[in-house]
Amino acid sequence: MNQSPNLNSFRGGPDEDGRFGIYGGRFVAETLMPLILELQDQWNEAKTDPEFQKELAHLGAHYIGRPSPLYFAERLTEHLGGAKIYFKREELNHTGSHKINNCIGQILLAKRMGKTRIIAETGAGQHGVASATVAARFGLPCVVYMGATDVERQAPNVFRMKLLGAEVKPVTAGSGTLKDAMNEALRDWVTNVEDTYYLIGTAAGPHPYPEMVRDFQAVIGREAREQILAAEGRLPDVVIAAVGGGSNAIGIFHPFLDDKDVRIVGVEAGGKGLDGDEHCASITAGSPGVLHGNRTYLLQDGDGQIKEGHSISAGLDYPGIGPEHSWLNDVGRAEYVPIMDHEALEAFQLLTRLEGIIPALEPSHALAEVIKRAPKMGKDEIILMNLSGRGDKDIFTVGKILGMEL
């Protein structure tokens, strides 16, 4: 692959056509191609423009609240009796998750491109809320496409988006989840190419989105790397993050990819188990295909039709994954494992009781993997986990499952 002058690096991708190995690319309708090429040009200029970087850093510090803390989870570590567990506390960001890192970056780019209207897709509603937030901050109208099923199960976030002035459009096509919302957002974009900026929420889609979103999210890993070196004087043994589309994961993974002694673990939604169709484990149980502008691992049938998938967590309920994860899996740099709904739910409750932190259901999957691994590791070993979002939005879902009236 024509990626990097340094052949030993895992951080040089994508190539100029947006490919990570065979993954990625630009599989979009002709209507969108000129736009995507323009976006790529603007992004190439912006990423090396000191003014752009300065504004990004300023908003990061004063609007998002960066750097987010690195927190030693002392009681959880004691409880599990093995490796030391650190959380990168992205749930403390403004709007409650890592999603805002990407939204601030992209809205600055939209402004630079002279776009006057923002559209976004959302699953759990975290990206929708973050998009509505930055649209309010920059005074741009915002339309958020959200699957009708998700509108129902994420009611608090729907209300937040409306408060922020965004228009939430429920999508009933298909199963009414994230992939259907993304189809609808792409349709809007195809129709309104002149004035509209499509603010994609994850490190997937046509090039340059996977690279751009990763670069905006890589602030997580850069900070965490410095913070763990300051706290422990060394790098972690394992870095763990939950993967839906995979933006929080690639954000924390990327700065560690060339640290070859650091194991990288992505956690997919195992749903109700990998035997049937009720999961979203694209890498563990899917195969490579082409959807939403990129080639990547997908859940699909033998005819190439995309399956719906299932996860307790709306944010992981997507039948694909960012292309860089597919590549990292195939070259063996990262491993991807499934966590079931019930394991995530148990982890959610454990963290709440032990550390007084209510995690979102998405990072609860990563946490369940931490709970499995930590006891088998030595007390001198370190796990770093991306606590990518807070669980306030999920209390109704969890309450319903636990049989509590809210």
Place this chain on the structure above:
Amino acid sequence: MTARMDRRFAALASEGRPALVTYFMGGDPDYASSLAIMKALPKAGADVIELGMPFSDPMADGPAIQLAGQRSLKGGQTLAKTIQMARDFRLEDADTPIVLMGYYNPIYIYGVDRFLEDALEAGIDGLIVVDLPPEMDDELCIPALRRGINFIRLATPTTDAKRLPAVLENTSGFVYYVSMNGITGSALPDPSVIGGAVRRIKQHTALPVCVGFGVKTAEHARAIGASSDGVVVGSAIVNQIASSLTADGAATEATVAGVEALVRSLASGVRGARVAAAE
């Protein structure tokens, strides 16, 4: 190597009229009805057939074609069956060009080489694959051209002068000008604007330029046909099929007859197009 497309457009040129290009979704609402529709199209006046390959996530199509795809998939349609439909059609029509239209993933999963081999053997003449722009030509376009299957490209209002040569470079058969930005089945734009766009494309290519997106009636077909080499009708046919179905989505006696009547009317429109242009 297939030459039906070039032969058909050459014949139409000597006849002095634009082509009527008709799209329908293969397998909507079931295989037998859909094959009957396909056979009825040329008899009602269609010159080129676009045979839709259903896909679960048709991101550049509007609700009408998405629903048609869902009906077709529910009826058990697969890519293999869509190719079989072309094969069955060829048993009684050796001349009408068939273009498969859809998205890349089902082809990618079927296997590009096997797909091209089967398509050629079934009598398919061209491909329109919505999510394969020129930047992705190595995937399917180049292998298809090498085997003599036309790769028909979409040009759109966003395709600027700088980009047009790249879009046309590996295009064959005809150029499909999408007359507006947006999804299939939206409103019809101004015919005079379309005429200008068609002329702009023809400065760069000798291929016929067919225009689609939004054509619903004979009057539309006449207006668009006056300034182009062909008129593509898709959503109107798909809507006609949808309106003929029972509440459960099953075909009725009106399903094939309704499409026939619509296409006959559209055909009268394209046949009057050049007369209109000369007025």
